[in-house]
Amino acid sequence: MNKKLIIFLISLLTFPLPTLAHDIMxxxxxYDGLSHPVLGLDHLLAMISVGIISAQIGGRAIWTVPSIFxxxxxxxxxxxxxxxxxxxxxxxxxxxxxxILLGIGISIExxxxxxxxMIFVATFGLFHGIAHGLEVPAAANPILFVFGFIIGTTTxxxxxxxxxxxxxxxxxxxxLLRLTGVSFAVYGIYLLNQIF
Numbered sequence: 001m002n003k004k005l006i007i008f009l010i011s012l013l014t015f016p017l018p019t020l021a022h023d024i025m026x027x028x029x030x031y032d033g034l035s036h037p038v039l040g041l042d043h044l045l046a047m048i049s050v051g052i053i054s055a056q057i058g059g060r061a062i063w064t065v066p067s068i069f070x071x072x073x074x075x076x077x078x079x080x081x082x083x084x085x086x087x088x089x090x091x092x093x094x095x096x097x098x099x100i101l102l103g104i105g106i107s108i109e110x111x112x113x114x115x116x117x118m119i120f121v122a123t124f125g126l127f128h129g130i131a132h133g134l135e136v137p138a139a140a141n142p143i144l145f146v147f148g149f150i151i152g153t154t155t156x157x158x159x160x161x162x163x164x165x166x167x168x169x170x171x172x173x174x175x176l177l178r179l180t181g182v183s184f185a186v187y188g189i190y191l192l193n194q195i196f
Contacts, residue, residue: 029141029144029145029148030141030144030145030148031148032135032145032148033132033145033147033149033150033151033152034149034151035148035152036132036135036148036149036152037128037132037149037152037153037156038152038156042095042096042188042191043095043128043131044156045099045103045184045187045188046095046099046102046124046128047128047153047157047160048157048159048160048163049099049102049105049106049181050065050066050069050102050121050157050160051066051156051157051158051159051160051161051162051163051164052106052160052161052163052167052177052181053102053105053121053160053164054157054160054161054164055160055161055162055164055167056106056109056110056164056168057110057114057117061114061117062161064118065117065118065121066154066157066158066161068118068121068122069121069122069124069125069128069153069157070125070150070153070154070157071125072121072122072125072126073125073126073128073129073132073149073150073153074129074146074150075125075126075129076125076126076127076128076129076130076132076133077132077133077136077146077149078129079129079130080129080130080131080132080133080134080135080136081133081136081142082133083130083133083134088131088134089195091130091131091134092131092195093192093195094123094124094126094127094130095124095127095128095131096188096192096195097124097188098120098124098127098128098188099185099187099188099191100184100185100192101124101188102124102181102184103182103183103184103186103188104181104182104185105117105120105181106177106178106180106184107179107180107181107182107185108178109174109178132146163177
């Protein structure tokens with residue numbers, strides 16, 4: 001096994017727990033919104049997974065699957081903002097399940113009906129949006145914070161589309177992509193185990 005891959009997998013297991021990744025204090029604006037989906041590993045893996053899965057499906061799904069996620073994430077963000085609660089344990093579980101199930105979706109490639117994928121993606125978008133929305137009241141500029149997390153999420157979806165599109169071109173990269181999906185799911189299971 002490649003040394004870099006081993007180091008990457010070990011770093012996934014030693015990353016902070018998801019509850020530590022959601023600090024709702026001291027947010028300023030655009031940069032904080034932009035950085036949240038990028039700096040929280042659970043969010044990062046889920047966002048890239050959505051893009052990869054949309055590339056695996058192909059056709060219109062390349063833009064409809066990520067668009068559904070972003071739209072429902074924005075709605076979830078509004079819902080999270082209106083909740084204004086400190087405890088969001090159920091949201092963390094939803095986010096972790098998004099990492100697990102999207103990772104499995106990547107690894108089994110096109111074996112799940114597109115409509116079911118869209119339902120999962122919409123549901124996961126809501127959970128991720130609620131997590132972002134809970135942070136909005138702490139932002140000095142809430143509108144810039146919202147634009148930041150929308151742009152950050154969209155950028156990660158596009159990165160996932162590129163990864164998926166490049167990886168489905170030959171058998172070796174396709175195998176690596178499936179192993180990546182499995183590693184995402186394993187990391188999600190690890191996170192789930194940490195909160196129970």
